[in-house]
Amino acid sequence: MSRPLRADIDLDALRHNYQLACELAPNSRSLAVIKADAYGHGAVACARALADLAPAFAVATIEEALALREGGITHPVVLLEGVFEASEYQLAAQHDFWCAIHSEWQLAALEAATLPGPISCWIKFDSGMHRLGFDAEQARAVKKRLVASGKAQDLHLMTHFATADSLTPDYFQHQMAAVEELAAELALPLCLANSPATLAWPQSHAAWNRPGIMLYGADPLEGANDASRRLKPVMTLSSAIIAVREIAIGEPVGYAGRFVATRPTRIGVVACGYGDGYDRHAVDGTPVLVDGQETVLAGKVSMDMLTVDITDLPEAGVGSRVVLWGEGLEVNRVAASCDTISYTLLTGILPRVPKHYHGGQAREADPMASQAVDTCA
Known part of the structure; x- marks a missing residue:
């Protein structure tokens, strides 16, 4: 008799939660965030369960992205932290990984790289999280350099909200105002909403959303709303x-x-x-x-x-x-x-x-x- 401990993973619940994210933002496309082994649920199995629904996936590291390719996942995969060393750009070009660009060294490494073709690049704007990303002035220059390099295509602008889960909207609104001002100038598709913003802040729903923890049925909001109550545990x-x-x-x-x-x-x-x-x-x-x-x-x-x-x-x-x-x-x-x-x-x-x-x-x-x-x- 085997030890009775087990983790049952309900893939129908996973699909339900992804479809809820899409329903909440019908004019957006939703990346399925499956970093950290799909938040502990098994990245390859979860990606396969969502393969007919999600147009792309998102992970934190190139190792996670390569594991999806080894598991037969052919969708585009966004590297949310971009590359960690210059040589990874070769793998990104080979495997259709879309790369966040959040640091000067990443940008310089891409400019210096010899690649078989351009890479889809997502410029990370620090709208107030103060963790990764460029300020507005830097982001303007980054766009110009990426275009001039010939190494980038399909440019996007992304940011991350620090307080989208909060019942107090002030700082969220401050970040939204900052990204809206820059977006109007750069005229790039946006990727803004994480799970709490997907659930609670429709004004942040842009070309792409990136639901993560909500896919697995955990409510990320300080106070549940009608949408988060519809989540199903996975x-x-x-x-x-x-x-x-x-x-x-x-x-x-x-x-x-x-x-x-x-x-x-x-x-x-x-x-x-x-x-x-x-x-x-x-x-x-x-x-x-x-x-x-x-x-x-x-x-x-x-x-x-x-x-x-x-x-x-x-x-x-x-x-x-x-x-x-x-x-x-x-x-x-x-x-x-x-x-x-x-x-x-x-x-x-x-x-x-x-x-x-x-x-x-x-x-x-x-x-x-x-x-x-x-x-x-």
Whole structure:
């Protein structure tokens, strides 16, 4: 009998969430952002599931882009951080990777490169994130240099919003004003909206949007809106109770004895721990589902196990199904109990957790991956 921990990936939910992004912005095209192994969901399998819907994909590194090509994905792929060394421009030209240009050295390296043909380039404008990108004056010069170089084609202007998830719109509006002013001058197609802007700020919907975390069913907004409530979770992380302990009043559970029983307590031991990617910072009271009923974490998360209070679930016992997030339990709720965000939990799932794909294009999940594939209708 294998260890019961598994991550079920609902490719139909993934497709639903992508189609929601398109529905919200009918005059835009939407890049499917599948960086960080599709936020922990399996990049090749997710790309294949979206291949008939998405016109292009976006990743952070050329290694991620090459993995898509090796997995049979032929769509254009945007390198959101561009190249990390000059030699990567050769691969970009060979494989139809579209490159963000955010730094002077990237621009100079492209100007100096000998390429078989021009590369699609997306100029990164720093409208206020102050992380990557050029200011407005620099962006004007970058466009001129790219055109003069003969090494670039299909120029776009892109930016990244720092506070699109916030209930307070002031800084978002400041960034929008800055990019609108520059866009009017440069007359380039725009790529602006990330997931929260796709969900909440239609004025940012441009030639391209780039939904990321919303594709995987996690709401990125500080306050849910009608659109974000329609998202469907893609990953359900589940396991089972492997042992039950009866704990007397005053007895501790787990490392450092953080949880101490205040009543006669039944503790269920679950096969999942921080060695699988479940966050060790989860506090007592973190929500968990056991046989579909909500209960809580009781005690510190161990490397291979965690413990839950099943005192009020008399039918629960060895073999009871435990949902750690996903189906019936929003990952955001778990993340809040870990003082983190859903992105961290989803991308933190470690390789020993098997992924089981359902629906969509499940039959085409990567056959070379050490992942199980369920071909349920």
